[in-house]
Amino acid sequence: NAGVMQNPRHLVRRRGQEARLRCSPMKGHSHVYWYRQLPEEGLKFMVYLQKENIIDESGMPKERFSAEFPKEGPSILRIQQVVRGDSAAYFCASSPLPRTGEPYEQYFGPGTRLTVT
Amino acid sequence: AQSVSQHNHHVILSEAASLELGCNYSYGGTVNLFWYVQYPGQHLQLLLKYFSGDPLVKGIKGFEAEFIKSKFSFNLRKPSVQWSDTAEYFCAVNSNYQLIWGAGTKLIIKP
Numbered sequence: 391n392a393g394v395m396q397n398p399r400h401l402v403r404r405r406g407q408e409a410r411l412r413c414s415p416m417k418g419h420s421h422v423y424w425y426r427q428l429p430e431e432g433l434k435f436m437v438y439l440q441k442e443n444i445i446d447e448s449g450m451p452k453e454r455f456s457a458e459f460p461k462e463g464p465s466i467l468r469i470q471q472v473v474r475g476d477s478a479a480y481f482c483a484s485s486p487l488p489r490t491g492e493p494y495e496q497y498f499g500p501g502t503r504l505t506v507t
Numbered sequence: 508a509q510s511v512s513q514h515n516h517h518v519i520l521s522e523a524a525s526l527e528l529g530c531n532y533s534y535g536g537t538v539n540l541f542w543y544v545q546y547p548g549q550h551l552q553l554l555l556k557y558f559s560g561d562p563l564v565k566g567i568k569g570f571e572a573e574f575i576k577s578k579f580s581f582n583l584r585k586p587s588v589q590w591s592d593t594a595e596y597f598c599a600v601n602s603n604y605q606l607i608w609g610a611g612t613k614l615i616i617k618p
Contacts, residue, residue, distance in 0.1 A: 393550075423604065432511070432597060432608035446604070481551065488604070496606060498543070500550035 392417065394484050394499035395464075402505045409469040409476070411502045415484030421445075422465040423496060424457060427479040439465060472506045479503050509534040513598055513609035520588055521617050528583040528612050530598030540581040541599045541606070542572055551597070557581065568592070590618045 395414040403409050415422050421440055425433040435449040439459040450457065454472075459465040469476055483496035514529035532538065542554040555566025562574040572583045581598060593616045598609040 421604075423606075425606070425608075430516075430610070432513075432610040433599075433606070434608070435605045438604050449605075483606075485604075495553075495556070497553075498551040 394419075394482055394497055396480075396482050396499035396502050398502060399500060400503050400505070402507060403472045404507055405473055406471050409472050409504055409506075411467040411469075411480050411482075411504070412464040413467070413482030413484075413499060414464040415482075416497055419484035419486050419497070421485045421487065422459050423483040423485070424465075424467050425481045425483065427481065427501075429478070433481060436467075469504075472504075474506050477504055477506045509538075509600060509602070509607045511598055511600055511607050511609040513596075513612050515612050516610065517613045517615070519615045519617065522590055523587050526583070526585040526588045526592070526614070528596055528598075528614070530581045530583065530609055531579050532581070532598075532600045532607075533579060534600065534602060536602055538600045538602050540572075540574060541601075542566065542570070542581070542583050543597045543599060544594045545597070545611075546594045554583070554596070588614075588616050590616045592616050 397412050423438050424436040427433045437450050437457045438446040442461050454470045456468045479501045481501045482499045485496050511532045540557040543551045544554050545551050554570050555564050557564045557574045565571045570585050574581050595611045595613050597611045599606045
């Protein structure tokens with residue numbers, strides 16, 4: 391049973407370019423979460439998606455960042471016109487459909503390390 | 508707002524030493540608590556979790572953690588560390604789908 395897959399593992403972009411980060415959840419999981427880890431900091435929640443639906447994007451920067459989880463294919467985190475401050479590790483997690491009263495347990499991918507030069 | 512604090516950013520121990528990593532959270536309601544580990548070059552792995560029941564939780568690789576509700580703490584312990592425990596350790600809490608993370612503790616074990 392493959393775990394959460396993320397690609398690329400490393401991505402280098404020049405300032406002003408676009409970055410696309412992909413996440414394939416674990417088989418059977420319909421919920422995806424994106425987190426960002428800045429150097430020397432813990433992970434910060436960005437967005438929570440179900441297929442074709444954004445549940446909570448309260449952690450997303452208001453501009454340049456967007457996320458989707460289409461009916462078919464991986465979830466995509468897109469960063470337009472990247473700046474140096476976007477350099478970070480971006481982690482994706484997935485979970486199965488939560489049951490009422492049960493806690494969410496998330497399974498993490500290896501992360502994508504974005505470097506903006 | 509919920510927050511998680513990990514007291515030590517860097518810990519260096521010798522093999523066979525005992526380990527305790529502190530984690531405190533701020534939230535008044537019911538929480539679920541987690542410790543994750545990230546070995547060099549690898550992805551985050553769940554070490555252990557607390558949802559309810561016995562506050563002393565045993566995880567993988569000989570780790571355990573104790574939930575002390577009155578202290579809002581969930582400290583991670585291991586009686587005798589090994590060189591292979593060198594990694595970064597993260598404490599996290601959630602009460603819904605959002606995991607709130609501590610800043611992490613980098614643990615280095617000297618052989």
